[in-house]
Amino acid sequence: MDIKLIAIDIDGTLVNSKGQLTSKVKETIKQATAQGIKVVICTGRPLAGVTDLLAQLDLADQDDQYVVCFGGAVVETTSGKLIFQKGINYDDFVDLEAIARKLNLHFQVINTERIYTCNKDIGYYTLYEANLVSMPISYRTPEEMREIPLVKAMYIEDAEILDPAIAKQEYFEPVKDRLDLMKTAPFYYEAYAKGVNKGNALVKLCEILDLTADNVMAIGDEENDISMLKFAGTGVAMGNAVPAVKEVATHHTVDNDHDGVAQAILELALKK
DSSP: OOEEEEOIIIIIHHHHSSSOOOHHHHHHHHHHHTTTTTEEEEEOOOOTTTHOOOOOOOOOOTTTEEEGGGGGEEEEEEEEEEEEOOOOOOOHHHHHHHHHHHHHHOEEEEEEOOEEOSSSSSHHHHHHHHHHHHOOOOEETTTTGGOBBBBBEEEEEOOHHHHHHHTTTTTTTGGGEEEEEEEEETTEEEEETTTHHHHHHHHHHHHHTTGOOOEEEEEEEEEHHHHHHSSSSSEEEOOOOHHHHHHOOOOEETTTTTTTTHHHHHHHSOOO
């Protein structure tokens, strides 16, 4: 199989449990790019939240390197040129925000520039996310959100609060015809426009680059990585992946604290 593009999730995959890129992973990815393989970070974060990682991999600020952001809602070059975007609209926001109030959950929406919240008591995880992805936070009333373009929405709470709330799926049924909802971390439940996922974003990117699924290797650990592992000819589950990811993977590697990404690339992608 001729691997020409490697799609890699960040948290739980590219970085270790301390959120760090190891020297082995960096070295192996640089070997791949030296062989002409495109390495595409696929993340729920915005571009601003991955620039440091891209810089460490010598992939930052380039017109011919790509990143999939916001879980597949945005594809852009690492220099910031927009390739594809599919966001949510104001009606989606209104309905999702109303659900948050009914379930008493902290709620935020994001676009490519900032995080917006209607919660005057800004939640811990909103502050956490803002710091993680290097984005400012703005408080707005629902009415003030009307003209603001949006990419995705997030319900954010500790798992012991979030899980019982989102188990009440009857609250979410009215929006499921136009939105996809998924748990992306123990403390995140996210809403995207229908059809937005990492796999469909890779389909778009491969069309532009004239590549097929057989040319793609995808590596991930969480349920929001399943779509890209299913699309890729070579789908790799991390050793720390959730069971659903391991089920769809064609290959398995070790966990993110033992350079699983490096092992997968060395064994499956690099030309000897």
